[in-house]
Amino acid sequence: MQDLLDVEGLVTSFPTPRGELRAVDGLSLRLAPGEALGVVGESGSGKSVLVRTIMNLLPRNARVPPEARVRFAGRDVRALPRAEARHFWGPQMAMVFQDPMTSLNPVRTIGRQLTEPMRYHLRLGRRAARDRATELLTQVGIGEPERRLDQYPHELSGGMRQRVMIAIALSCSPKLLIADEPTTALDVTVQKEILDLLTRLRREMGMAMILISHDLGVVSGRTDRTMVMYAGRAVEVGPTAALFARTRHPYTAALLRSMPLIDQPSHTPLEVIPGSPPDLVAPPAGCRFAPRCRNAQEGCLVAPPPLDPDPDEPRHRYACLYPVGTERGRQALAENRARRRTGAGLDLAAVGAGAGKLRSEERGDEGGARQPLGAASERSERDQHSARVDEVTG
Numbered sequence: 327m328q329d330l331l332d333v334e335g336l337v338t339s340f341p342t343p344r345g346e347l348r349a350v351d352g353l354s355l356r357l358a359p360g361e362a363l364g365v366v367g368e369s370g371s372g373k374s375v376l377v378r379t380i381m382n383l384l385p386r387n388a389r390v391p392p393e394a395r396v397r398f399a400g401r402d403v404r405a406l407p408r409a410e411a412r413h414f415w416g417p418q419m420a421m422v423f424q425d426p427m428t429s430l431n432p433v434r435t436i437g438r439q440l441t442e443p444m445r446y447h448l449r450l451g452r453r454a455a456r457d458r459a460t461e462l463l464t465q466v467g468i469g470e471p472e473r474r475l476d477q478y479p480h481e482l483s484g485g486m487r488q489r490v491m492i493a494i495a496l497s498c499s500p501k502l503l504i505a506d507e508p509t510t511a512l513d514v515t516v517q518k519e520i521l522d523l524l525t526r527l528r529r530e531m532g533m534a535m536i537l538i539s540h541d542l543g544v545v546s547g548r549t550d551r552t553m554v555m556y557a558g559r560a561v562e563v564g565p566t567a568a569l570f571a572r573t574r575h576p577y578t579a580a581l582l583r584s585m586p587l588i589d590q591p592s593h594t595p596l597e598v599i600p601g602s603p604p605d606l607v608a609p610p611a612g613c614r615f616a617p618r619c620r621n622a623q624e625g626c627l628v629a630p631p632p633l634d635p636d637p638d639e640p641r642h643r644y645a646c647l648y649p650v651g652t653e654r655g656r657q658a659l660a661e662n663r664a665r666r667r668t669g670a671g672l673d674l675a676a677v678g679a680g681a682g683k684l685r686s687e688e689r690g691d692e693g694g695a696r697q698p699l700g701a702a703s704e705r706s707e708r709d710q711h712s713a714r715v716d717e718v719t720g
């Protein structure tokens with residue numbers, strides 16, 4: 327089957343007074359029709375720039391080299407003339423942004439904003455578009471849809487505005503829905519409702535989805551595959567269940583340790599990932615995570631590790647020389663502990679990883695299945711994707 331999305335060797339950069347900032351730096355990605363991909367990473371890792379490149383929605387100063395490939399349903403997205411690109415947004419790809427208040431027009435009614443794309447792309451008449459808009463609002467769980475159509479964005483709550491954004495995104499039945507941190511601005515209970523709504527509608531409509539979050543718990547149970555990004559690159563990618571059950575990249579492991587878990591007492595201290603992401607104008611020559619990585623050895627500083635497949639599960643790939651849960655990884659950490667610092671100079675005692683008995687991560691125990699807070703709650707999904715977070719939490 328043809329890939330819906332095929333991204334190869336993507337570099338997206340911005341000129342800055344200090345030099346070229348490579349927000350996405352050599353990333354490849356494929357998505358099958360109907361597939362859901364989670365993209366996770368700290369703020370600044372290039373998630374939004376990646377999807378904006380895919381949508382052809384970059385600011386004018388952004389640069390993408392001609393040899394980079396971004397194909398959607400077989401078409402070169404970047405070669406689309408502006409007029410044709412406009413027909414791509416809506417029926418082909420649609421996006422739900424983090425903050426609905428900045429993406430909704432404050433001086434237009436909900437009804438107008440919801441019907442316009444359908445009148446333009448689907449050539450629906452006024453009445454038919456309004457009927458469909460009413461249907462869509464009901465589908466996204468908004469009561470009294472007829473009345474809501476005549477209201478303005480400021481008359482709705484944040485959660486309801488995001489539901490409207492989802493309705494707009496779904497209105498032309500896109501083949502790919504991109505949700506860029508769609509719930510970050512909302513409170514926790516509304517977040518879950520919106521994420522569950524997106525997941526349900528996506529499945530019902532057989533739509534592909536890219537779900538972006540800084541939180542691994544959000545993509546767990548809601549996506550088929552997950553890609554973890556660090557400093558503009560993919561560092562671990564694979565079936566979501568495998569990525570949780572056999573986390574291999576120390577950055578993914580650190581993200582998991584920094585997450586609250588459902589069965590953890592509420593005052594359990596969470597680990598903070600030491601240091602901060604690298605300067606994207608002058609990133610380190612070797613592994614970009616090395617300065618913050620507790621497994622790092624001198625060899626990690628030489629060249630970027632390739633994103634290689636796991637010997638036992640080739641769909642699971644990671645860019646690491648000393649992966650978590652492997653003999654090499656355990657030896658690297660034990661060596662670093664013995665000398666109290668890593669090969670990249672991180673003081674292990676200072677980050678609380680210096681001494682004490684080896685935790686289950688280093689022993690390589692599988693641990694019991696535990697579920698990160700905020701993960702999807704459907705029973706079958708939970709069983710399927712239950713996160714063996716113990717392996718990386720100890």
Ligand SMILES: Nc1ncnc2c1ncn2[C@@H]1O[C@H](COP(=O)(O)OP(=O)(O)O)[C@@H](O)[C@H]1O
Binds near residue numbers: 349367370375606
């Ligand atoms: N228009 C721009 N000009 C210059 N730098 C930008 C621009 N947009 C994004 N960046 C930089 O690109 C990097 C990645 O940003 P972004 O994709 O927004 O991260 P994320 O979505 O993962 O939080 C950041 O360092 C950010 O400052």
Ligand code: SF4
Binds near residue numbers: 621631648
């Ligand atoms: S062990 Fe080395 S290669 Fe792996 S993440 Fe750490 S620094 Fe990078």
Ligand SMILES: [Mg+2]
Binds near residue numbers: 373374507
């Ligand atoms: Mg972003």
